[in-house]
Amino acid sequence: MIKKIAIMVFGIALLNSCVSAKVYKDLQGKYADLQNQRDQLTDENQKLQAAQNDLENNFEMLEKEYDQAIAQRDQLQQQYDAAKNNLKNLQASYDALEKNSSTALSENAKKNKELLAQLEAKESALAAESARLEKLRNELNERSQRVDELESMIASKDEAMKRLKEAISNALLDFQGKGLTVEQRDGKVYVSMENKLLFPSGSWSVNAEGKRAVNQLASVLAQNPDISVLIEGHTDNVPYGGNGPLKDNWDLSTKRATAIVEILMNNPGIQPESLTAAGKGEFDPVASNDTPEGRAKNRRIDVILTPKLDEITKLLNNN
Known part of the structure; x- marks a missing residue:
């Protein structure tokens, strides 16, 4: 429901060619909610590890x-x-x-x-x-x-995430070495795609090669319904200079994350409630912004896959 509201707001913003103060404030609130959801998932994982230590x-x-x-x-x-x-x-x-x-x-x-x-x-x-x-x-x-x-x-969750990483790596094998990496750490799977694979410079419209990569990723996610999917958009620290309704890099990163969500939702096997889009702008770099290579790595989409922990939470609540 949050994602549908975000899409409608962006659509109205594009039609009016400018973002009113009220709409922009609403967008900021929704972005903060999405960040809170991401933080809650991180806190829940830490609490589960603490609960295991207590047991x-x-x-x-x-x-x-x-x-x-x-x-x-x-x-x-x-x-x-x-x-x-x-x-x-x-x-x-x-x-x-x-x-x-x-x-x-x-x-x-x-x-x-x-x-x-x-x-x-x-x-x-x-x-x-x-x-x-x-x-x-x-x-x-x-x-x-x-x-x-x-x-x-x-x-069991770790083993399932290991198998998921292998399935994604195999599905995206054609894109290895083209700005795409797949890693497993902290019980999650991270799929990172540099913007050169997905978007033209300054744009949030996914190119044909990027759509092919996202659709292949979607085919794997559709077979794993017990996974929560967080799509994070990232930019370098070069200020956004494009025209249109976007104000800055933060807006651009959010719009790019939403564009990836829209492609994933085209797969009927993916549950919309398992998807979350978030823009982080230039504030979570993975490399230095002092070199062209570093800035290229920072301009990326991170797809973070987290196992749903309902069964573990139920077991802990019964203690």
Whole structure:
């Protein structure tokens, strides 16, 4: 819905040959929203990594508590065995004294009752500790299972992104060495296309070769619906000098990102809600703007592919 509104606003702006202050302000707001969405995705990935670390730390703490419970149970067992031996010895003494003295018999019976009471208390404490130990063991197993599930999901997502990178690299093999690169890092796939492959200088109209590259990329994305796609437009630091409704490099980068989104949306297998367009102007360079080569690298479109993390989020919320 955000992208459709952005397209309508740009269309009206082109018809009127100028951008009113209100429309430009709206565009700025929508661009800020898109930046926030991108930042939220980054924050969500960091939170998921932090949550995994917390689960692993909790797992280690439960292991330590489990070991302590084992040691306490063993100590109670030793005390129980000692009390049982004392009772046995006193029983023998009781049998001997029973023949010789009623007074000694009475005293021995009293001690015997005390030892029996102690023994019952130790048995009760041992049973309670055994129950606590069993509860800790169950919690430890449950946490261990959740850690394993989380690690398995993350590994599965990484493997899926690896396969996606390979599929994209194969699909765009004809464009390797023409200003196009495909990389995988931080759990995401980055497809970077220099503007010389896509646009004439100062324009946001995609050329025929660029459309062919974007359409081939779209054919791969259509087969991977569980991927969020962020299209970022970038420029060098040379001020925009073209005519028309655009004000500066930021406007140009946004318009170019939107042009790529429009081509991707022509593929019926791509869900529009998975697409986000953003312009970053000259403010995220990958090379120095002091040389023509560096400026050429900075004039680019970055397509950032992120796995959807609904399953991982659901697992974390159940903790």
